[in-house]
Amino acid sequence: MTDFLPDIPVLSSGEPDTTAGVRFHVETYGCQMNVYDSQAIAGFLLDRGYRRVGDPDVADVILLNTCSVRDHAEQKVLSRIGEIRRVRDVRGLPQPVIGVCGCMAERMGEDLTRGPRGVDLVVGVDRYRDLPDLLAALVDGSETPVSRTATGHRDDSRLVAPPELYPVNNSHLVTIHTGCDYKCTYCIVPATRGPQREKDPELIAREIEHIVRIGGREVTLLGQNVTAYRWGDLDFAGLLASIHGIDGLERIRFLTGHPCDMHPHLMDGIGRLDKVCPWLHLPIQSGSDRVLKRMKRHYTRRQYLDLVAYARRVIPEVTFSSDFIVGFPGETEADFNATVEVVEAVQFDQIFTFKYSERPGVPAAKLADDVPAAVKKQRLAAIMAAQEKIWKRIADGCVGQRWRAVVEKPARRPQGSWMLRTGNNRKVIAASPGLAVGDVATVEITGHQYTTFFGSVAE
Numbered sequence: 130m131t132d133f134l135p136d137i138p139v140l141s142s143g144e145p146d147t148t149a150g151v152r153f154h155v156e157t158y159g160c161q162m163n164v165y166d167s168q169a170i171a172g173f174l175l176d177r178g179y180r181r182v183g184d185p186d187v188a189d190v191i192l193l194n195t196c197s198v199r200d201h202a203e204q205k206v207l208s209r210i211g212e213i214r215r216v217r218d219v220r221g222l223p224q225p226v227i228g229v230c231g232c233m234a235e236r237m238g239e240d241l242t243r244g245p246r247g248v249d250l251v252v253g254v255d256r257y258r259d260l261p262d263l264l265a266a267l268v269d270g271s272e273t274p275v276s277r278t279a280t281g282h283r284d285d286s287r288l289v290a291p292p293e294l295y296p297v298n299n300s301h302l303v304t305i306h307t308g309c310d311y312k313c314t315y316c317i318v319p320a321t322r323g324p325q326r327e328k329d330p331e332l333i334a335r336e337i338e339h340i341v342r343i344g345g346r347e348v349t350l351l352g353q354n355v356t357a358y359r360w361g362d363l364d365f366a367g368l369l370a371s372i373h374g375i376d377g378l379e380r381i382r383f384l385t386g387h388p389c390d391m392h393p394h395l396m397d398g399i400g401r402l403d404k405v406c407p408w409l410h411l412p413i414q415s416g417s418d419r420v421l422k423r424m425k426r427h428y429t430r431r432q433y434l435d436l437v438a439y440a441r442r443v444i445p446e447v448t449f450s451s452d453f454i455v456g457f458p459g460e461t462e463a464d465f466n467a468t469v470e471v472v473e474a475v476q477f478d479q480i481f482t483f484k485y486s487e488r489p490g491v492p493a494a495k496l497a498d499d500v501p502a503a504v505k506k507q508r509l510a511a512i513m514a515a516q517e518k519i520w521k522r523i524a525d526g527c528v529g530q531r532w533r534a535v536v537e538k539p540a541r542r543p544q545g546s547w548m549l550r551t552g553n554n555r556k557v558i559a560a561s562p563g564l565a566v567g568d569v570a571t572v573e574i575t576g577h578q579y580t581t582f583f584g585s586v587a588e
């Protein structure tokens with residue numbers, strides 16, 4: 130048993146090995162929190178003697194860790210289930226066992242076990258600790274003593290994924306809270322992930338100290354809304370300051386923030402703490418106050434622009450990215466134009482744009498989805514075109530600059546080159562035979578192609 134988390138089973142606990150030889154494969158859909166959860170799931174199963182395989186074709190168990198944020202994401206999983214079932218039918222075997230975890234499990238529950246696309250196991254986001262027991266009965270073919278569906282929220286905010294499994298882009302993910310107390314009208318997360326529940330700061334610190342002990346230098350703190358973190362008197366600014374003091378840790382990133390919780394003292398702290406990377410992903414969703422109100426986002430466009438201006442004053446080299454929804458119910462041409470104006474005003478490094486997708490049971494489902502599909506499509510194209518133009522201007526202006534960046538992984542092209550990432554989240558491809566993953570280098574920017582820069586190592 131690893132020594133840093135006394136009551137959490139993490140790899141090699143010496144539990145009775147009843148499932149030796151059973152191979153499992155986890156497929157992850159959706160956000161980084163699911164990536165972290167998939168590692169936790171793998172940790173629980175490895176701890177009980179299951180073997181992890183990368184190839185689904187040789188797996189006895191396939192677990193799909195799913196996302197419900199958009200209909201498209203759910204359709205992808207349903208079609209994947211159909212595909213696995215077809216292979217199973219052709220083989221004439223009861224395996225692989227198919228399990229659905231994550232937000233779809235929580236949203237659809239037992240329905241997922243019924244009909245031609247029925248799966249064998251459904252495990253919601255707060256039930257991963259039960260997964261090995263639920264699975265054991267299914268894989269050995271014995272009568273299952275427990276329900277095949279485990280959903281519903283309970284306090285599992287102490288869930289820890291073994292950091293030994295892998296870093297993501299050179300960064301170890303650390304979930305610091307789960308759930309969300311905001312009730313944005315379009316969002317299914319409060320239903321699927323439940324209310325916000327924080328991980329104990331002591332546990333977070335031990336998790337990160339362990340990451341440093343095994344050679345990690347960078348962490349990405351995760352949560353639906355990390356900026357709302359609160360443990361007694363400790364808020365997110367305080368948490369960042371305490372993590373900043375961990376010896377050997379070099380960089381701290383975090384995802385995702387809510388504009389309402391981006392208080393000046395938090396931005397001051399980010400600007401002061403040199404290990405905290407100056408990149409803010411702050412979803413605005415719309416630039417129209419009328420739409421923001423209908424979305425229940427609790428800020429205005431002016432407030433958002435003011436906080437961006439404040440951050441630029443106090444956080445050196447800060448960059449911004451954001452999420453946008455186009456075609457929200459009732460969005461007029463004027464509302465949409467206000468959104469494009471915000472894109473132009475902020476000059477984001479990157480924006481993630483989505484057509485409004487109605488989710489069953491959320492408050493916005495009561496509003497008429499009245500923006501025609503063709504208009505949504507055209508608005509999506511227009512906002513992306515506006516961003517492309519803006520970004521080209523920003524990126525052109527970066528040529529000739531020198532940036533410090535961390536080597537993340539080998540680049541796919543050109544051969545022998547590396548992908549590096551700056552603190553403010555810009556990607557640079559540079560060739561240098563002397564580099565290795567984790568090295569910090571100074572790169573001189575020579576060009577760019579959309580969001581990727583090219584450079585040469587200057588030192």
Ligand code: SF4
Binds near residue numbers: 309312318
């Ligand atoms: S802040 Fe809003 S959009 Fe984000 S997870 Fe919470 S409810 Fe959903």
